[in-house]
Amino acid sequence: MNSNIPFLNASIAQALDYTAPILFAALGGVMSENAGVVNIALEGMMRFAAFFGVWGSFVSGNAWVGLLWGVGIGIVLGALHAYITVKWAGDQIISGVAINVMAMGMITYLLESVFKTTGYSPPVAYFGAPASKIHLAFLKGIPILGAFAELTILIWFALILVVVLHFVLYHTVLGLRIRAVGENPHAAETLGVNVFKIKWFAVISGSVLAAFGGLALSLGTLSSFTNSMAMGKGFIGLAAMIFGKWTPFGALGAILIFAGAQVLQLFMQGTATGFAKLIPLGFYLSLPYMLTIGALIGVVGKAVGPASDGVPYKKES
Amino acid sequence: MKALEVKGIVKQFPGVLANDNINLSINKGEIYAIVGENGAGKSTLMKIIYGLYTPTSGEIFVFDKKVDIKTPYDAIGLKIGMVHQEFMLIPRFTVTQNIVLGDEPSKGIVFDYKKALNEVEELSEKFGLKVDPAEKVANLPVGIQQRVEILKILRRGAEILIFDEPTAVLTPEETEDLFKTLMKLKKNGKTIIFISHKLKEVIAIADRIAVLRRGKLQGIVERGKTSEVELARMVVGRDVVLKIPKAEAKVGGTVVSIRDLTVKSKRGIIGLKEVSFDVCAGEIVGIAGVEGNGQAELVNALIGFTRPIKGTIAFDGEEIRVITPFNIRKKGMAYIPKDRKMRGLVLPFRSRENIIMGQHTLYPFSKNGVLNNIEIDKFTTKKLEEFDVRPRDIHTRARNLSGGNQQKLILAKEMSMEHKFLLASQPTRGLDIGAMEFVYHKLIEEKERGMAILLISLELSEIMGLSDRILVLYNGEIVGETTPDKTTEEELGLMMLGLKKQKRVAQ
Ligand SMILES: Nc1ncnc2c1ncn2[C@@H]1O[C@H](COP(=O)(O)OP(=O)(O)OP(=O)(O)O)[C@@H](O)[C@H]1O
Ligand SMILES: [Mg+2]
Numbered sequence: 001m002n003s004n005i006p007f008l009n010a011s012i013a014q015a016l017d018y019t020a021p022i023l024f025a026a027l028g029g030v031m032s033e034n035a036g037v038v039n040i041a042l043e044g045m046m047r048f049a050a051f052f053g054v055w056g057s058f059v060s061g062n063a064w065v066g067l068l069w070g071v072g073i074g075i076v077l078g079a080l081h082a083y084i085t086v087k088w089a090g091d092q093i094i095s096g097v098a099i100n101v102m103a104m105g106m107i108t109y110l111l112e113s114v115f116k117t118t119g120y121s122p123p124v125a126y127f128g129a130p131a132s133k134i135h136l137a138f139l140k141g142i143p144i145l146g147a148f149a150e151l152t153i154l155i156w157f158a159l160i161l162v163v164v165l166h167f168v169l170y171h172t173v174l175g176l177r178i179r180a181v182g183e184n185p186h187a188a189e190t191l192g193v194n195v196f197k198i199k200w201f202a203v204i205s206g207s208v209l210a211a212f213g214g215l216a217l218s219l220g221t222l223s224s225f226t227n228s229m230a231m232g233k234g235f236i237g238l239a240a241m242i243f244g245k246w247t248p249f250g251a252l253g254a255i256l257i258f259a260g261a262q263v264l265q266l267f268m269q270g271t272a273t274g275f276a277k278l279i280p281l282g283f284y285l286s287l288p289y290m291l292t293i294g295a296l297i298g299v300v301g302k303a304v305g306p307a308s309d310g311v312p313y314k315k316e317s
Numbered sequence: 318m319k320a321l322e323v324k325g326i327v328k329q330f331p332g333v334l335a336n337d338n339i340n341l342s343i344n345k346g347e348i349y350a351i352v353g354e355n356g357a358g359k360s361t362l363m364k365i366i367y368g369l370y371t372p373t374s375g376e377i378f379v380f381d382k383k384v385d386i387k388t389p390y391d392a393i394g395l396k397i398g399m400v401h402q403e404f405m406l407i408p409r410f411t412v413t414q415n416i417v418l419g420d421e422p423s424k425g426i427v428f429d430y431k432k433a434l435n436e437v438e439e440l441s442e443k444f445g446l447k448v449d450p451a452e453k454v455a456n457l458p459v460g461i462q463q464r465v466e467i468l469k470i471l472r473r474g475a476e477i478l479i480f481d482e483p484t485a486v487l488t489p490e491e492t493e494d495l496f497k498t499l500m501k502l503k504k505n506g507k508t509i510i511f512i513s514h515k516l517k518e519v520i521a522i523a524d525r526i527a528v529l530r531r532g533k534l535q536g537i538v539e540r541g542k543t544s545e546v547e548l549a550r551m552v553v554g555r556d557v558v559l560k561i562p563k564a565e566a567k568v569g570g571t572v573v574s575i576r577d578l579t580v581k582s583k584r585g586i587i588g589l590k591e592v593s594f595d596v597c598a599g600e601i602v603g604i605a606g607v608e609g610n611g612q613a614e615l616v617n618a619l620i621g622f623t624r625p626i627k628g629t630i631a632f633d634g635e636e637i638r639v640i641t642p643f644n645i646r647k648k649g650m651a652y653i654p655k656d657r658k659m660r661g662l663v664l665p666f667r668s669r670e671n672i673i674m675g676q677h678t679l680y681p682f683s684k685n686g687v688l689n690n691i692e693i694d695k696f697t698t699k700k701l702e703e704f705d706v707r708p709r710d711i712h713t714r715a716r717n718l719s720g721g722n723q724q725k726l727i728l729a730k731e732m733s734m735e736h737k738f739l740l741a742s743q744p745t746r747g748l749d750i751g752a753m754e755f756v757y758h759k760l761i762e763e764k765e766r767g768m769a770i771l772l773i774s775l776e777l778s779e780i781m782g783l784s785d786r787i788l789v790l791y792n793g794e795i796v797g798e799t800t801p802d803k804t805t806e807e808e809l810g811l812m813m814l815g816l817k818k819q820k821r822v823a824q
Contacts, residue, residue, distance in 0.1 A: 173421045173428045180407055180418050187405035190389035191419030191469075307409070 012147035015259040024213030025237025026251035028206040035202030036182035040096035043234025044103030049214030054225040057124040074211025078204035089312035126223035182306030261287035320508040326375035335361040337532035353529035355721025398470025408455035460491030480511040553751040561782030569598030572769035578628035580614040588614035603784030611793040649737035704729035
């Protein structure tokens, strides 16, 4: 068993790498939907940011510049979604679908015209490079904790953000107002809460979080953009948010279950003997998706979101 | 000193003149009541004062200063607070979170919940309004939720408090509590404006009463200078018989038969315990009881929203194993729900669409899945007339009808559906006295035509006046069965509180 420790740690580290982008997306959803705005464009926003991150890094040779480009496009897309759904009280699903469709077409086009390639961008400076990782050598060799010895800064950021977002939502004045707006905007409005401002803020900051998710894919796990990004991870993030009942820690828990399936797969691949070897690999691969469907049909009990989630807010005449 | 003055207020909605040159002057420390028919324009006027609607013309003065109120926030700034008929609360928040929202005690960006709890505690003591500051609002009964609303506006320093039909959703006990609260607030120098259809209440508590009719101010009467009958005449513009006419029951065969019905409540506890009774053709069976003693569970089991954990329900002698709203309605049940917005109407739909709902698949309203608009419009026009829904316009959206007219639309829909059994849950909630009289006549007419009627009401006078038999629900059980001539309101009241039981004849 002892000989398995490095392998176990490596599997967990890989699972964390799998977790980060989904977690960012889920937290973005948590932020936006707690203020009552559904954001199914998480997937498209991730794709945009994944590409712009690589572009920025390619142009400058610096992953941090890439990060800024990614965050920038996140703000732009968030503002677009907010403009449609908050300013004009437009349909949130339609706006989200539109951004997703736009991401499919526009990014494929940009990939070809910027890099003159199809399918992949050239490799660029990224956060997953051995020198850019956060090294915590003292953890090495300890079971489980050893997995944290060499992670990218984006993974750490995602994990810390869970705590930060929890604090913001449940322990600050801003958080109370965000949740009030998602529950009953009319009540909040009569008490002097600026509903529109809160919604704008929540949608844009949620979109920026989704953008980080895209960056974690193209500048964290990989060092280039592939045209299959964001590979459905935005949607899994959305499912994790529901599975986790619209809370940051809930979403983290949900994703860890998904990721657990991944670890299991990696671990089994390497060490399975006897009966476990008989289970086809595809089973493990599809496990997160099956869990997602389970979450959506309510295996985990009734998932009840904010009362006014998805309801456009208009003032009375 | 004048707390509030409105001068020449006019509000024109498309096709409806809701307020027509209204002048009112309300003194500081006064309890001022506004009464009037459904659709008279009471809520509209209050919404104008609270900044929810902008008046077409007119002026508002608050504490002798001319003001311009554009949003509720402006109103709050002018120390005007409003307790809406549907509460503006967030069920998932605690009492404290609801009260302090928008003006939270904080340390930097951190919400200081401890301090907020203390503040609410103090506030509730100061005004003698008892609440548990840490309780979730979703777990509170309606009367306490209303208290939270009052505390909310008091914390914002409200001096003028507006209540739109505050007692319509309250039990008689809660109403008494509210009146005690209002008197306390008055002693504290607050000014109170309140709307009600219950003239007895109004006469008991108001210093002055303004009567509105069809958007116009009809007159103002002083405390002690009017009677219920006289006030009723002012409201409706004709004599109203407040006494419910007696009609002998010609009891026919059993229509609905309930045996050992046991139902879980929404909170998961047993809400209705082994209840058995019959409702026969040609009789009205009244269910008396304090709200929350099993009425909701009984209704939900009957309409098929909750599956009972034990017991049977038979319709026309035939047991229905699994009840769905569809199959029980098909058997001939009509249902007047107590919550008109949740269960009664589709608010964005027009009158003509709401009124045929449930029969929309039937001839003459549709054929082969295609709606027959000419027939629908003809039918709607007739029904709006018959049930006096105002405005008569068949295209009005249910959302834009006044509360009482929404109720009339539901009555029109349900009573014109083919049925043998009518389940009426608080059918007169929010109705003006004229409309109430109309509903009473309708119910008696139905009974005389041989309908079986189950009437659930919190109003004892209604139960006593209409029922042929009375069942008293307490704590999910039937603790008494009697008839109006064998009991008194006092005795019923005791039974409703579980202080007295009465043996039932075995079913
Ligand atoms: N937003 C709106 N759009 C169009 N018409 C409206 C709107 N709000 C109210 N009305 C109409 O204005 C009139 C007055 O309505 P209001 O709600 O003030 O009556 P009310 O006196 O409060 O009646 P009730 O006792 O039934 O509550 C009604 O005819 C109603 O249909
Ligand atoms: Mg009204």
